[in-house]
Amino acid sequence: MLYHASVLVFLKEGVLDTQGKAVGAVLHDAGHAEVRDVRIGKYIRLRIEAPSLEDATRSARTVCDDLLVNGIIEEFTVDVREEDDA
Amino acid sequence: MLYHASVLVFLKEGVLDTQGKAVGAVLHDAGHAEVRDVRIGKYIRLRIEAPSLEDATRSARTVCDDLLVNGIIEEFTVDVREEDDA
Numbered sequence: 001m002l003y004h005a006s007v008l009v010f011l012k013e014g015v016l017d018t019q020g021k022a023v024g025a026v027l028h029d030a031g032h033a034e035v036r037d038v039r040i041g042k043y044i045r046l047r048i049e050a051p052s053l054e055d056a057t058r059s060a061r062t063v064c065d066d067l068l069v070n071g072i073i074e075e076f077t078v079d080v081r082e083e084d085d086a
Numbered sequence: 087m088l089y090h091a092s093v094l095v096f097l098k099e100g101v102l103d104t105q106g107k108a109v110g111a112v113l114h115d116a117g118h119a120e121v122r123d124v125r126i127g128k129y130i131r132l133r134i135e136a137p138s139l140e141d142a143t144r145s146a147r148t149v150c151d152d153l154l155v156n157g158i159i160e161e162f163t164v165d166v167r168e169e170d171d172a
Contacts, residue, residue: 002122008129023130027149034145036088037133043094044109047123059120063113 002083003056009076010041088169089142096127
């Protein structure tokens with residue numbers, strides 16, 4: 001079975017997001033004063049071949065823990081769904 | 087009112103995702119052959135001050151169209167919610 005995993009990676013709350021601050025400043029200068037805060041993370045989409053949703057989820061989490069996410073400064077969420085179209 | 091906008095930016099389907107390909111190759115070499123495809127995008131969280139959800143959504147879309155998203159090669163989705171905690 002093929003599964004789609006959507007992974008959102010973002011900096012932990014206390015970690016300074018320099019990229020977000022820079023983008024926020026640009027938006028402010030461009031007249032978007034209504035934007036109060038910007039934080040920028042990563043959105044990773046994985047296609048995973050696995051026998052079950054549980055296996056696909058475990059695989060996605062392992063890949064994140066081992067390779068894609070720096071657990072010291074980042075956190076992540078994983079949402080795995082069955083691929084509906086062939 | 088304060089609103090949270092979650093913006094997902096990703097490359098359009100036909101556009102070669104070199105970063106995703108590179109990460110996919112690394113995962114493969116690291117023994118994760120079950121991961122068939124990787125695509126990498128951006129996850130942007132905005133806090134927006136606006137009088138209504140509609141205004142916040144319009145503001146988020148404007149910011150994306152004008153500055154955050156390259157409409158030639160990227161697409162985006164926006165999800166806006168009221169900030170539940172003070």
